[in-house]
Amino acid sequence: MAAGILLLPLAAAIFLYLRRGGFLPETGLTNADEGFVPTPPSAALAPEEAPTVRVVSPGILGFAAVAALLLVSSFFFRVERPESLAEDRTGRDSAENIARRFLRVNGADPSRYHVVAYLGTGFPDDEEVRRQKPQENGRIPGFSDAAARYVLSRGGEPAFHRLAQENLPLAYWVVRFFEPEKKEEWKVLVDARRVRVVGFLNPREEAAPAAAPPGADSARARALAAAGALGYPAKDYVAVDVGSQDRPKRTDTTVVLEAGKAAVGEAKPRITAVFHGARLAAIFPSIRVPETFTREYERRRPADWVLLAAKIVAIGAFVGLGVIVFLRLVRGGGFRWRRLVGPLGVALVGIAVALANSIPNVGRAYPTEQPYSIFEVAVAFSFAIGGIAFLCLAACGFVLLSGARPGWRAALRRSGSLRDALARAVIAAAGTAGLARFTAVASSRFPALFDPDPTLPRALERLMPGYAGFWSAATTTFGLAVAAAAAALAWRQPTFQRRGFRILAFVAILFALAPIGARSSGEFAAAFLPEVAIAAWLAFCVFGLLKDHAAAWVLFGALFFGGSRAIELLAQPATADRAAGWTVVALVVLASAVLLAGKRERLAPAEPVTGWTATAEPLPGVTDGTGPTGATEAVEPP
Secondary structure (H helix, E strand, O other): OOHHHHHHHHHHHHHHHHHHOOOOOOOOOOHHHHOOOOOOOOOOOOOOOOOOOOOEOHHHHHHHHHHHHHHHHHHHOOOOOOOOOOOOOOOHHHHHHHHHHHHHHOOOOHHHOEEEEEEEEOOOEHHHHHHHOHHHHOOOOOOOHHHHHHHHHHHHHHHHHHHHHHOOOOEEEEEEEEOOOOOOEEEEEEEOOOOEEEEEEOOOOOOOOOOOOOOHHHHHHHHHHHHHHOOOOHHHOEEEEEEEEEOOOOEEEEEEEEOHHHOEOOEEEEEEEEEEOOEEEEEEEEEEOOHHHHHHHHOOOHHHHHHHHHHHHHHHHHHHHHHHHHHHHHHHOOOOHHHHHHHHHHHHHHHHHHHHHOHHHHHHHOOOOOOHHHHHHHHHHHHHHHHHHHHHHHHHHHHHHHHHOOOHHHHHHHOOOHHHHHHHHHHHHHHHHHHHHHHHHHHHHOHHHOOOOOOOOHHHHOOOHHHHHHHHHHHHHHHHHHHHHHHHHHHOOHHHHOHHHHHHHHHHHHHHHOOOOOOOHHHHHHHHHHHHHHHHHHHHHHHHHHOOOHHHHHHHHHHHHHHHHHHHHHOOOOHHHHHHHHHHHHHHHHHHHHHHOOOOOOOOOOOOEOOOOEEEOOOOOOOOOOOOOOOOEEEOOO
């Protein structure tokens, strides 16, 4: 089925071939047909003119303000839900210190290891744990959506929260201690919420010797004692399986504990303890759910594959459309590459800092069977290639912005009043935040909509979490602006002047937003409708409120995306995380001030916009039949 997706573009090509009566003529496709064209003389760059910011009519602005107020009212609805169980009370540095103390207590010297701390998730399916064998290779399965969905379907949110609080921690700090080219390593699982070790792995070479193993009764007793020492309710657990495996110079013993009293339906929390000889070498939690439910939950129906194919085609079509628009801009020569030197210099600095910020976290991917020097070279090449790729993407984005909004750099500092920009940005950000909040309100009223999120902010893994949060907000804002620029440019193409293509574009957007794997029409609607509502509101903001006001774009990104990243960190109880949140606030304010600082021109207000419009300069060399090339026109979307 997946390979059959490739037949779709082939079928489209055959259809176009038959409709057009063959291939297009080859005339004009070669360089020889183009002939020799001398390089035009370089001309000095003229100062960029700040484009005019058109006034949004009071009616549109008032409607947007009322809609934003209605959406913000979602914050006044009480969400009947316990405090988040995926929260960080520990912090990365504290987790590393706890893990180091744990190693010393267990007779290992942490100073001889490379150390890396990163985030992990709990609540794994026991069957997946058995397949992965973490006690042998150190790989820990993460959160099982199927297991969580089973618990929610049988016991609701209270049962899920009870298990997550007592038996199955949701969010870990995983602290890895490893030596190059040695299989033996330590992975210590620190519960981010309870600030304590709740599990560990110490895989060793298969031929490593060990003392005689404990007896079955002794192994059960020691496993229960270890579970109690790690904070689990040991009195609720009983040993359901004790097995052994002979190694060349030792015998490994595995004890499986199960908490029948905490069962939810047929789902039962488990703890697996593994002894290498007489020494406890691993202990970790999981949950066993019926295999029939897991298979049914993970099964993909034919409709899912059809929807996946449509989703791939839709997203690919949008990406291809953006590439075509970019290539036409480059070939048309409607902009100067030298104007991109400044923005690309800023992007280069930001990308370099972001890559350096993630260096301390790369050790999590190191395979111990590989020489560490080779791994370092591979990481260096990966970072170099990634940096070049990100810089190229930034260049493409700046080209699209320049094509859709010539003079956007000057507009940041000079066009439009900051008061007007702030008003537009506040309305757009407040409405977006309120709409996102309605999802949480709805899930608290209808438990079937509850989707547990076991993850902590990924910025916490970085060397400078504050910069990681700021960079995420900046790149998200930039990506949204580039997508809007590409849409505005494509909208002016003669192809999209036809109603059929506009309807097709709208349908493609719906397919791109559609969720895959819904088990019922209600579940599909619950996941799909909020996405459509947010996309519709963002489209109204992009092409209605923010449209040609560059300063409003910056302030919207600072308020919504920057505010969201800051709140994610400020909401964590750990002091270091809150400090990172305030760092995000400071960096966002500083960046906004730098971008918007300048003497703003008092331009005469343009003709008020009375409809929802998308404005863009036409592509160089392309006319739409309404006037000479280079004319500017506002086109109303359907």
